[in-house]
Amino acid sequence: MSEVVNVLVAFAVIIFLFRWITNSGNDSGTDEQRRAATMLGFRPKSVTPEMDSALTNFNDFQIESVSVMFPDIPTPNIHYDLLRTGNVELTTNKILERGFLESPPGAFHTLYPQNSGSSAQATRPAAQGAGSSSIHTKKTPSLIQRYHLEDRVEMGETVEEEKVGGKATWEDSPDKREASLKERKAQMILAARHPGGGFGHHQLALAIRLDLPGRDEISWWPCGGLKALALASLPSRPVIPGTVLLAPLIPEKCQKRRLRTILEKIYAQRARDVELAKSTPGTTPEDMRVYLDDLNIAPTLISFVDRLKRNPGSSSSSSIALMSEIKRASPSKGDISLSANAASQALTYALSGASTISVLTEPTWFKGTLLDLRLARQAVDSIPTRPAFLRKDFILDEYQIDEARLFGADTVLLIVAMLEPQRLKVLYEYSTKVRGMEPLVEVNNAEEMKQALELGARVIGVNNRNLHDFNVDMGTTSRLADIVLEHNKKSGKETILCALSGISTREDVEVYRNQGVGAVLVGEALMRAPKGQTEVFIKNLLGWESS
Numbered sequence: 115m116s117e118v119v120n121v122l123v124a125f126a127v128i129i130f131l132f133r134w135i136t137n138s139g140n141d142s143g144t145d146e147q148r149r150a151a152t153m154l155g156f157r158p159k160s161v162t163p164e165m166d167s168a169l170t171n172f173n174d175f176q177i178e179s180v181s182v183m184f185p186d187i188p189t190p191n192i193h194y195d196l197l198r199t200g201n202v203e204l205t206t207n208k209i210l211e212r213g214f215l216e217s218p219p220g221a222f223h224t225l226y227p228q229n230s231g232s233s234a235q236a237t238r239p240a241a242q243g244a245g246s247s248s249i250h251t252k253k254t255p256s257l258i259q260r261y262h263l264e265d266r267v268e269m270g271e272t273v274e275e276e277k278v279g280g281k282a283t284w285e286d287s288p289d290k291r292e293a294s295l296k297e298r299k300a301q302m303i304l305a306a307r308h309p310g311g312g313f314g315h316h317q318l319a320l321a322i323r324l325d326l327p328g329r330d331e332i333s334w335w336p337c338g339g340l341k342a343l344a345l346a347s348l349p350s351r352p353v354i355p356g357t358v359l360l361a362p363l364i365p366e367k368c369q370k371r372r373l374r375t376i377l378e379k380i381y382a383q384r385a386r387d388v389e390l391a392k393s394t395p396g397t398t399p400e401d402m403r404v405y406l407d408d409l410n411i412a413p414t415l416i417s418f419v420d421r422l423k424r425n426p427g428s429s430s431s432s433s434i435a436l437m438s439e440i441k442r443a444s445p446s447k448g449d450i451s452l453s454a455n456a457a458s459q460a461l462t463y464a465l466s467g468a469s470t471i472s473v474l475t476e477p478t479w480f481k482g483t484l485l486d487l488r489l490a491r492q493a494v495d496s497i498p499t500r501p502a503f504l505r506k507d508f509i510l511d512e513y514q515i516d517e518a519r520l521f522g523a524d525t526v527l528l529i530v531a532m533l534e535p536q537r538l539k540v541l542y543e544y545s546t547k548v549r550g551m552e553p554l555v556e557v558n559n560a561e562e563m564k565q566a567l568e569l570g571a572r573v574i575g576v577n578n579r580n581l582h583d584f585n586v587d588m589g590t591t592s593r594l595a596d597i598v599l600e601h602n603k604k605s606g607k608e609t610i611l612c613a614l615s616g617i618s619t620r621e622d623v624e625v626y627r628n629q630g631v632g633a634v635l636v637g638e639a640l641m642r643a644p645k646g647q648t649e650v651f652i653k654n655l656l657g658w659e660s661s
């Protein structure tokens with residue numbers, strides 16, 4: 115009997131699933147939505163009309179809401195993330211937690227081409243017909259009206275900022291909690307409104323909404339429930355009154371919490387740099403495609419992996435290759451060698467036996483450029499076994515991989531700590547499959563190492579420097595070396611393990627050599643070698659004196 119019931123239940127579940135799947139297929143929207151889903155690889159969420167707005171397009175409103183709080187984040191990134199989340203709160207949370215949002219893929223720009231006109235135009239899907247956008251014209255009450263604060267405003271009530279910034283207390287009954295919450299909201303509105311006699315309406319509305327993910331959760335929100343206000347205080351241009359007005363409300367501890375690490379700052383700056391380059395005539399993504407695919411004018415490519423296996427010590431059983439870096443400055447050390455000439459430095463490295471020349475092309479913190487890469491490459495181009503060139507940068511977009519190729523790189527750096535797994539995979543595949551370059555995948559711990567191995571990376575660099583706090587721990591590579599050796603043994607693969615950062619002595623190199631490390635990347639120590647002594651320094655460092 116129970117078997118019959120089981121079969122009936124199973125049958126009912128199958129029918130239900132079948133109907134659900136087929137119905138959701140029917141619901142799956144217009145041709146444009148289906149096309150967008152196919153091109154983006156996920157079904158874009160329609161944007162919900164969740165807040166009052168004088169703006170007529172909800173998409174715009176949501177993007178604008180995030181954008182005023184995070185002017186550092188490029189608008190396309192915000193738009194792309196909102197298509198995934200469909201929700202301002204989820205997107206802002208993501209920015210708070212990670213400090214950045216991924217750049218959208220090329221398909222996004224085809225669907226949502228940038229338009230110099232109104233933001234409404236700029237953010238609407240290209241495929242969408244004029245009549246399909248939502249028009250929201252309803253006149254909405256102000257925050258003062260919505261929270262019934264007219265009388266308090268009339269009476270000239272003021273609220274001290276410190277009072278608002280205090281920690282939320284957990285009241286012992288639902289009624290008291292409700293009342294306390296209501297009062298907190300009222301105080302936030304009054305405090306924000308009072309000093310300047312006005313505030314950025316939708317910004318504050320958003321702050322209040324974010325402050326209440328669920329009534330019962332308020333006591334667990336960070337910073338005493340003022341998370342949203344902390345958002346509004348992130349470094350920004352003070353264009354909207356609410357932004358400057360709200361900033362002083364943030365308790366000091368919250369401000370500290372929200373300080374971004376250097377890696378996050380570099381990411382945000384690089385994302386802006388990429389958007390600028392993409393929108394500059396002559397270097398648009400389409401121009402890059404023409405240079406690389408139609409005209410085929412990128413300098414010739416060599417195999418990074420093969421080149422790493424060849425070095426002045428390759429005849430010995432424990433050979434170790436050198437990746438020598440051109441690095442004028444760094445966030446941790448400031449200026450290192452501002453007068454360095456990339457071309458002459460590259461020639462010296464090549465003649466000293468380097469397998470790879472790593473060129474830092476990041477301008478703001480490292481004082482490098484793509485021109486350095488191009489000239490360094492040109493300086494050694496006639497050497498028959500020239501070193502491979504690594505574009506050492508903070509790669510977050512396929513566009514930078516195209517730039518790298520065009521300026522003469524044979525490989526690019528992909529930093530696991532900086533990229534979401536899916537994005538890392540996309541960039542890895544783009545580099546290998548589309549541009550023919552095996553990247554150097556950088557990791558800093560066992561979790562990231564696992565990710566790099568799952569990716570199938572053939573060259574993995576362990577950075578001894580923690581890019582969030584600059585701490586250099588030379589044992590980092592040593593601790594992770596076994597994972598790679600084990601992986602190689604099991605898989606029969608030959609993943610090359612590289613040690614990055616902090617290497618300056620022969621002893622450093624010897625330790626790694628004995629641990630099966632295949633290459634060391636050295637920057638500062640080489641850049642600081644006395645003039646004319648770089649070649650001697652390298653030969654001594656790698657133990658190549660007799661070669």
Ligand SMILES: O=C(O)c1ccccc1NCC(=O)[C@H](O)[C@H](O)COP(=O)(O)O
Nearest residue numbers: 444445446581614615616617636637638
């Ligand atoms: O070098 C830094 O201060 C730094 C800070 C934040 C992100 C990256 C950073 N450096 C990039 C590197 O990984 C190094 O340039 C490279 O490994 C060489 O290191 P070193 O030999 O110590 O110059």
